Amino acid sequence: MITLASATIYDVARRAGVSPATVSRVLNGNHRVSPELRQRVLEAARALNYAPNYSARSLSSQRTATLGLLLPDIANPFFAEIARGVEDAAAEAGYTLLIGSTDGDPLREQHYVASLQAGRVDGILFAGANLGAPLLEGWLVRGVAVGLVDRLVDEDDVPVDAVLTDNVEGGALAVRHLLNLGHTRLAVVTGPQRVRTARDRLVGAHQAAAERGVSLDPDLIIEGNFKESGGYQAARILFSRPNPPTAIFAQNDMMALGVLRYLEEAGIRVPDEVALIGFDDIAFAALSRPALTTIAQPKYEMGRLAAQLLVERLADSQQAPRRLVLQPRLVLRQTTVVHREA
Numbered sequence: 211m212i213t214l215a216s217a218t219i220y221d222v223a224r225r226a227g228v229s230p231a232t233v234s235r236v237l238n239g240n241h242r243v244s245p246e247l248r249q250r251v252l253e254a255a256r257a258l259n260y261a262p263n264y265s266a267r268s269l270s271s272q273r274t275a276t277l278g279l280l281l282p283d284i285a286n287p288f289f290a291e292i293a294r295g296v297e298d299a300a301a302e303a304g305y306t307l308l309i310g311s312t313d314g315d316p317l318r319e320q321h322y323v324a325s326l327q328a329g330r331v332d333g334i335l336f337a338g339a340n341l342g343a344p345l346l347e348g349w350l351v352r353g354v355a356v357g358l359v360d361r362l363v364d365e366d367d368v369p370v371d372a373v374l375t376d377n378v379e380g381g382a383l384a385v386r387h388l389l390n391l392g393h394t395r396l397a398v399v400t401g402p403q404r405v406r407t408a409r410d411r412l413v414g415a416h417q418a419a420a421e422r423g424v425s426l427d428p429d430l431i432i433e434g435n436f437k438e439s440g441g442y443q444a445a446r447i448l449f450s451r452p453n454p455p456t457a458i459f460a461q462n463d464m465m466a467l468g469v470l471r472y473l474e475e476a477g478i479r480v481p482d483e484v485a486l487i488g489f490d491d492i493a494f495a496a497l498s499r500p501a502l503t504t505i506a507q508p509k510y511e512m513g514r515l516a517a518q519l520l521v522e523r524l525a526d527s528q529q530a531p532r533r534l535v536l537q538p539r540l541v542l543r544q545t546t547v548v549h550r551e552a
């Protein structure tokens with residue numbers, strides 16, 4: 211019987227015309243490799259079906275019935291609800307779950323993946339990760355089973371399962387609502403612009419304004435950090451200027467709660483003087499006073515679906531990548547009402 215020896219890193223290097231060290235750098239997602247060299251290495255690895263010692267095959271032969279879930283900020287209730295959905299779907303499929311919080315730090319993400327890959331999990335879900343395509347492609351080509359929740363990598367063509375909300379539509383829903391109430395001086399407190407969901411929500415916000423033949427004032431677009439502190443600081447900037455906004459779209463509920471805290475300390479009445487809308491619909495949104503109008507994401511369902519896709523991929527690693535885009539929903543509460551310009 212003739213058995214084909216599996217390709218080695220040297221075979222990949224020879225085929226790509228690079229050194230074995232370059233192959234290793236590409237497959238470990240090192241950003242210091244030129245896109246042209248990276249592409250040559252990835253094509254050579256795929257052509258040779260390269261799968262080093264910790265490939266899906268070795269992972270599958272060492273099945274642990276455990277999945278890994280990496281989150282940027284476990285203190286943010288948004289990710290806690292995602293994790294709940296992942297855990298329930300994993301348990302129903304007979305998997306236990308290891309959860310890590312990475313603060314969105316790529317190095318911490320790499321560290322976690324390296325330790326998880328040491329045979330302790332069968333597959334890894336990234337929720338809210340800011341992964342670069344090189345890192346992800348390096349794992350995919352090595353046969354590591356991964357999936358994305360909430361955020362895509364910037365390059366749309368990376369062949370990976372993903373479950374997310376239509377963030378462009380969500381941003382448009384928020385601004386349409388404020389415009390429908392009669393507001394014309396709208397501020398947007400964005401998440402970090404390096405994060406795909408923050409950029410997409412801002413695209414939607416601009417689209418909604420353009421639908422009405424108006425444009426957002428760039429001086430009223432403040433970059434936050436998706437944390438309560440970022441909302442508070444952004445509100446302080448906006449209300450330290452002449453001619454402050456009459457409405458604010460905060461791109462997640464944690465920042466909206468920070469805006470609310472600042473306005474309350476400043477004695478500015480919500481919604482009579484300033485309307486406020488958030489994004490996510492975490493449990494605190496309904497509990498805040500006044501209760502927060504927001505754009506709801508199907509958080510628990512996102513987690514469940516992402517775990518189901520990963521479990522199905524572990525059963526059939528050859529299936530084509532799937533991207534599920536779920537719909538956001540406007541949830542009306544007390545922080546937005548009709549506005550009549552003074």
Ligand code: RIB
Nearest residue numbers: 288338360407436462490
């Ligand atoms: O609250 C955290 C934010 O970052 C959410 O809006 C979620 O979509 C993630 O992108």
